[in-house]
Amino acid sequence: MPLKAFRGPKVWLWRWRRNPLRRRADKLEAWLVLGVWLLTVLTGVLSGLAAAGSVEHGLARERLEWRPAVALVAEKAPGTAHSGERVWTKVRWTAADGSPHTGQARVEPGSPAGSPVTVWTDPQGHLVTRPASVSQAHLRAGLIGTLVGVSAAAVPFVSGLALRGRLERRRMDDWDAEWARLGPQWGRMTG
Numbered sequence: 001m002p003l004k005a006f007r008g009p010k011v012w013l014w015r016w017r018r019n020p021l022r023r024r025a026d027k028l029e030a031w032l033v034l035g036v037w038l039l040t041v042l043t044g045v046l047s048g049l050a051a052a053g054s055v056e057h058g059l060a061r062e063r064l065e066w067r068p069a070v071a072l073v074a075e076k077a078p079g080t081a082h083s084g085e086r087v088w089t090k091v092r093w094t095a096a097d098g099s100p101h102t103g104q105a106r107v108e109p110g111s112p113a114g115s116p117v118t119v120w121t122d123p124q125g126h127l128v129t130r131p132a133s134v135s136q137a138h139l140r141a142g143l144i145g146t147l148v149g150v151s152a153a154a155v156p157f158v159s160g161l162a163l164r165g166r167l168e169r170r171r172m173d174d175w176d177a178e179w180a181r182l183g184p185q186w187g188r189m190t191g
C-alpha cells in the first residue's frame with residue numbers, strides 16, 4: 001500500500017498523452033515499446049504456427065507412408081516369457097518391393113525363432129517406429145510450436161530490452177550533464 005501511494009493513479013496510454021514535460025526521448029521510447037511488443041507477438045505467433053504446421057504435416061506424411069509388416073524372429077529371443085519387458089532381437093522381413101531385410105525389433109522375451117512380430121517400415125523397407133496417432137501428432141505439434149514460438153519471440157523482446165536500456169543510459173547521461181550545468185546555480189539561490 002505505501003508504494004502505491006507514491007506512484008499515483010495508473011493512467012492508460014500515458015506515453016502518448018500530451019504533456020509539456022515530455023521529451024523527444026520519451027516519444028521514441030513509447031514507439032519503441034509499442035513496436036517491440038507488436039514484433040514480439042507477431043514473431044512468436046507466426047513462427048509457432050509455422051513450426052506446428054510443419055510438424056503436423058511431417059507426422060501426417062509418416063502416417064500415410066509408413067506401413068506395418070510381419071517380421072519373423074531370426075533367433076530365439078533372450079529372457080523368459082515371465083519377465084514381462086520386451087527385449088531386442090534380430091528379425092527378418094520382406095519389403096513391399098520383395099527385397100529381404102534384417103534388423104533389430106522388440107519382441108516378447110523367450111520368443112522362439114520364426115515367431116511373427118509386427119514391425120513398421122518406411123517406403124524403402126527400413127525399420128521405423130510406429131507413426132504418431134492423430135492426437136499424438138496434435139500434441140507434439142502444439143508443444144513444438146509453442147517452444148519455437150516462445151524462442152523466436154525472445155529475440156525481438158531481448159533486443160527491445162537492450163535498446164530500451166541503451167535509451168535509459170543515454171537519458172541518465174543527459175540528466176547528469178544537465179545537472180552538472182544547472183546544479184551549481186541552485187546552490188546559489190538557496191544560500
